[in-house]
Amino acid sequence: MVVQTDDGPHGLLIDFDCAFDSSVARSPVRPERTGTLPFMSIGNLSKSLLPHNILDDWESLLYLICWTGTFGIQEPGPAATDDRELLIKSWTVGSPESIATKKKSVMNDSSTFSREILGKFDQNQTDCWRLEDLADELHETLFYNDSLDDGQKALCHGAITLDLSNPQQKRTFERRFGHVFGLSSGVDVSKLGSVVVDPFVERARHAQTITDDLLSKLQKYAESAREALKGSHA
Known part of the structure; x- marks a missing residue:
């Protein structure tokens, strides 16, 4: 938690119950859910x-920004939207x-995310468009990072595992990644090394590259927000 005062930012570390000793080897399995x-x-x-x-963090x-954009920081939430119609409420x-x-x-x-999440942001909030644009960019970078496709031939798109032994899912794969591999006549599964494509596994392999991209975008919006605050106090 960080607060800004006249003499600079001050932070407070919390959630020590979730801390661990980084020098001790940990199980690769996530043994419990916290959050x-x-x-x-x-x-x-x-x-x-x-x-x-x-990338989990x-x-x-991203979800926190989406929630804030939809409901705001203070109750009672969006003024113009019946929250019973909000898909984001199903996350509870x-x-x-x-x-x-x-x-x-x-x-x-991306179209579902734009329609059901970004499209439900409360536009009565001041500068809501900033949150909307930031959420859009973070989503694209996390789930549809084209730079990785072109540079690494990474199969990072989406959030659903594809089983290429399933004809329909194979067609989805070809539509999604055809431009990466030049799949003009279909995909040769044997050359991929696996019949199952899990985008979360793929993204974990490129976590540092994706993180650098995310941080760059967040810094851009942070600077924009600081300039907006300066202007409002001028």
């Missing part, structure tokens, strides 16, 4: 066997696994 359901990453909600990594930040209901499935369906498709 608030609407803000937890898909991996944490589903108890993924993939070790927790920094960035994903949580059901088992962690079911919430993970709901998040996957939204994060997997």
Whole structure:
């Protein structure tokens, strides 16, 4: 937690119950869930066997921004929208696994994310468009990072695992990654090394590259927000 005062920023470390000794080897399995359901990453909600990594934290930040953009910082929430119609509210209901499935369906498709999440932001909030643009860029960087496709031939798009032995899912793969591999006549699964494509595993392999990209975008918006604050106090 950080607060800004006249003599500079001051921070307070919290959640020491979740701390661990980084010098001690840890199990790769996520043994327990900690966090608030609407803000937890898909991996944490589903108890993924993939070790927790920094992208889980960035994903949580994205959900927090989406929640703030929709409901604001203070109650009672959006003035012009009946919150019973908000898909984001479903992230509070059901088992962690079911919430993970709901998040996957939204994060997997940019148009759904734009329509059901960004499109429900409360525009009565001051400078809401800044949060909307930031959430859009973070989502694209986390779930649809084109720079990785071009540079690394990484299969990072989306939030749903594709089984290429399934004809329909194979067609989805070809549509999504055809430009990466030049798949004009279909995909040769044998050359991919696996019949299953898990975008979360792929992104974990490129976590540092994605993180650098995310941090660059966040710094850009932070600077823009600081300039806006200066202007409002002038």
